[in-house]
Amino acid sequence: MSERVTLASVADEAGVSLSTISKVLNGRADVSPDTRDRVERLLHERGYVRRGTGRAEAHAELIELVFHxxxxxxxxxxIGGVEAVAKEHGLSVVLTVNGSRHEPDPDWIDGVIRRRPVGVVLVFSELALEYRERLQARAIPFVIVDPxxxxxxxxxxxxxxxxxxxxxxxxHLIELGHRRIAAITGPDDMMCSHARLDGYRSAMTSAGLPIDPDWVRWGDFHLDGGRDRARELLALPEAQRPTAIFAGSDLQALGVMDAARAAGLAVPAELSIVGYDDIPFTRWVTPPxxxxxxxxxxxxxxxxxxAIRLxxxxxxxxxxxxxxxxxxxxxxxxxxxVE
Incomplete structure (x- = not known):
């Protein structure tokens, strides 16, 4: 079935003109929300995918990278990784900051449809089904980078x-001889926080070590969160206080270092700290x-x-x-x- 016949069929079923279908496909703002939703639903139900005679006709020469x-x-x-690959393929990178850590805001989808990039790379936990369907209908591939x-x-x-x-x-901490090991992970609503914490629990359990509930803290992956949770841990009674802390991000680990200094504890002689990410300056802090x-x-x-391959x-x-x-x-x- 040709593209025009498909669009004409959708327009007839939706009770709108072909120009309205075109506006929806191109992310134009001058379409009512109800009409847009009705057309989008029909496009998805009919399996419509826009096809062009070549990438240059169908897509702008860019990759869109989206952060919250x-x-x-x-x-x-x-950014450096995406930019390097884009350059290899003669593409530019458009950087968009939008939404929450879970997914972009609704206004983002109209913009990316107007820009028609070769592909979209999103640094989010998820992409709503509605957004996926709208991108797929326009043959705009997307990939989630999911740290x-x-x-x-x-x-x-x-x-x-x-x-x-x-x-x-x-x-690593267990092999050094630590037995009282605490963990400061990330937000409770992020899967990576749970996955890193599960790794911690598995290591402790397989070594036959108890996990005091007070040793597990939920943070925010930022420096202040690490500092605040570490202060709580280091305020525990001496017999219960951890001798090592696994922080779920390097920024939180730096916060733990700050809390240790404030408590008069030497790192690593009195408190060992492990971070997560290996961001560049972690090798230059004291101690590294x-x-x-x-x-x-x-x-x-x-x-x-x-994204380019798709x-x-x-x-x-x-x-x-x-x-x-x-x-x-x-x-x-x-x-x-030594105790």
Whole structure:
């Protein structure tokens, strides 16, 4: 069936003109929400996918990279990865900041449809079904770079091995001789927080070590959250106070260092600390931070490559990739003090 016949059929069924269908397809704002929803639903139900005679006709020569916030530290690694791959393919990168950590706001989808990029890379935990359907109807591929969540099985994604990272960090502390090990993970509504914490729990359990409920704290992945949760941990009675803390992000680990200094504890002689991410300056802090390396730049690279590949040839199944994490041992960890 030709594109015009398909659009004419949808227009007839929706009770609108072909020009209204065109406005919806191109993300124009001068269409009522009810009409837009009705047309979008019919386009999806009829399996309409826009097709062009070539990429240059159908898409602008760019990749759109979407964050909910620009962290000046780890965001740059992802941006660098996407930008490097885009350059290899003669593409530019458009950077958009929009939405919450879970998904972009509704106004974003109209803009990306107007821009018609070769592909979209989103640093979110999820993409709503409605947005997926609208992008798929216009043959705009999308990939979630997922350092934080667990996207739906139908969503192409690039993530990292969060559970293995938490396991490796905790095992390192156990091998040094620590028995009272605390964990400050991320927000309770993010899957990576749970995965890293599950890795911690698995390491402790397999070593036959008890986990005091007071040793598990939920943070926010930011410095202040790490500092505040560490103050609570270090205020525990001496016999219960941890000798080591696994922080679910490097920023939280730096907050733990600050809390340790304020409490008069030497790192690592009196408190060992392990972070997560391996952001660039962790090797320059005092002491240099032992951490779990999360390959953020490569995650950006692989997501961009996947988006470009899906633009050229849709995949038969949903591609998902989890990149390995690795422990980087520096000077913030040591055997526990002798009691």
């Amino acid at each position: 916030e620009l962290d000046p530290i780890w965001s740059m690694a992802l 934080a969540g667990d996207p739906s099985p139908e969503v192409p994604s690039v993530g990292s091995a969060n559970w293995s990272g938490g396991l490796a960090a905790t095992r 931070l032992t951490t779990v390396h999360q390959p953020l730049r490569r995650m950006g690279e692989e997501a961009a490559r996947l 633009n050229r040839e849709p995949a038969a199944s949903t591609p998902r990739m989890d990149l390995a994490t690795s422990l980087v041992v520096r000077e913030s960890t040591a055997p526990p003090p």
